[in-house]
Amino acid sequence: TLCEEKGLNIVVRPGPQINSELTWFGYPLRILEDEEMQAQTAWGSKAVLTQVPRPIPALSYASDKFYAETALWYDAIFAILVKHQYPKGRLIACQVDNEMAFFFHINPYESDFSPAAIRWYQAFLKNKYGSIDELNKVYRKNYVSFEYVDAPRRFSAENFNDIPYHTDWIEFRERYLIDSMDRLAKMIRERGLKVPLFHNYPHPLGPGGSVSGITTPFNLIGLEEKLDYVGFDIYSRKELYAHVKTVVSYVVGSSRFPYIPEFIAGVWPWYLNPGGFEDEEFVTKAALMHGIKGFSRYMIVERNRWLASPVRRDGRVRKANYEVFRRVNEMALGHDFVNHKRQVDVLLMANRDYDRLEAATALISFPGDFLEPLLGVSEYPNFMITSEKTLGFKEAIQQEKANWFTKNYKALEKTGYQFLLSDSDLAQERMQEYKAIVVSSFEFMGAKLQRKLVKYAEAGGTVVLGPRLPNLNEKMESDTALVDALTPAKQSALVSDGETLGYVYPVGKGQIVHLPQLVDAEKDLSLVLDKLGALKVQKNDVRLDLTVHTLPEKKNSPLVFVCNPTAEAIEAEVGIGAPMKKVKEIWSGQEIKADGKTWRDTLPAYTIKIYECEG
The missing domain is CATH 2.60.40.1180 (Golgi alpha-mannosidase II)
Structure with a gap:
């Protein structure tokens, strides 16, 4: 091929969905028009992607017919691609599908409620609970079989006993994205491609900033159990540094290969308020600053419906843009950025169970992405659209969890402690790499996370949590695994200027620090982290x-x-x-x-x- 003749390595994106600003997103029109393959809303209507230049039906990746049609395309394209894979050719990686996020229907009650998706959901419940009796026990219902369990079509919980029914749907949506990509990846492997496979989640940019968009419905850690690596796409401007920092810090803290599958180089025509080459220089340096190890420029060369790339469609070069990308590559390679490692002692952990609750309590069902910037409403659940019900807890956890996370985030940022982000699905061995883990804790906490935190502390780590200690797990069943590890007789007060800020409990070789409130998060965290010798910049x-x-x-x-x-x-x-x-x-x-x-x-x-x- 021409790429191989020029000595260029190749990353392919064979779909089946590719977007690329194509009218039909890369699908044949006959696929989009087939109702058997269309995703449905909670009301049974067609789920529609409100994209430019015209809306299209969202497809159901639970449809067996969809995979049968995809197999025809894969048979044709991979017969060609396998001939060019490394080491015989220069094809070094393959992207599985593209930005799979329910066609930007992030809101949990928007999609996918097609018959095929509901069958997937029921199979998910059967796998999770094992028997209908166990599900009935948790749901406090009397279903005869899993086939009679329908997905929640809106948030209707009155107390915490109703939570599992809703959060199971949120967890299933994560599995939907994982299992659909896994199925496509297996189809690719069956056709002889052996190079690394990856997926790109869309750029999460909700108004919640550091508390929005990095977990559910996305599960980077879960998907990397199926694919070789997973990243988030980034299209940003210099004014949105906090967004870039959050996304990259999460990918670096969670992925086995921190990678940006689509990294801004030019923009699509309907991108509101696009920046210039100065923005691309700043955003690129920001990604490298926070530890990214690879990226794919999108797009170096302009094409139809893509503007302001370093190279124009006719081959002419935009000198300022081109020089930025040339110098960045030269600098990163010349100074061995790939083998440099972020020096970090603190992990700020997003609690996925609370993020699932936040998603489940969404009251407005809004299809997002393309209309979002125009209307000023986000499809990502946040305090503006979630229920304020306390559900029997001391506070509305779905809203308070964001406040707690943000206070800790800003305190770590201001004080200069070096930290990364991940979520509660992070593997135990990666947790042990940090001197301290800061995580929110309310009346309920996932059973696995409770035990992971205790094990982490026993091995010598410091857990900083609050505001409350959990006595329930994610099924709203009694679970005191974490509390049982705390010995009141051995506790000591965390004191500053005569004021008790929290309590320290020795656990094995480490400790668990309980902060009932964060009146001054900077002072609270500094008291704990300074004693650990956590890396802090001036x-x-x-x-x-x-x-x-x-x-x-x-x-x-x-x-x-x-x-x-x-x-x-x-x-x-x-x-x-x-x-x-x-x-x-x-x-x-x-x-x-x-x-x-x-x-x-x-x-x-x-x-x-x-x-x-x-x-």
């Missing part, structure tokens, strides 16, 4: 953000990223707690004078500088 302005990367064999020669994500210039003084002999900003090549453990530099608005340091 900065003279809380608006600055820093990350530290090192090579395994060169711990004294870190790369330090310093970000000014604001619209104002900042006279920065920063450090990482160790004296530096030399400091050089590698993008500009400028030598910076080190002053003991800190150095000074001017950071213009929306600037990220990368310092190569020698200690």
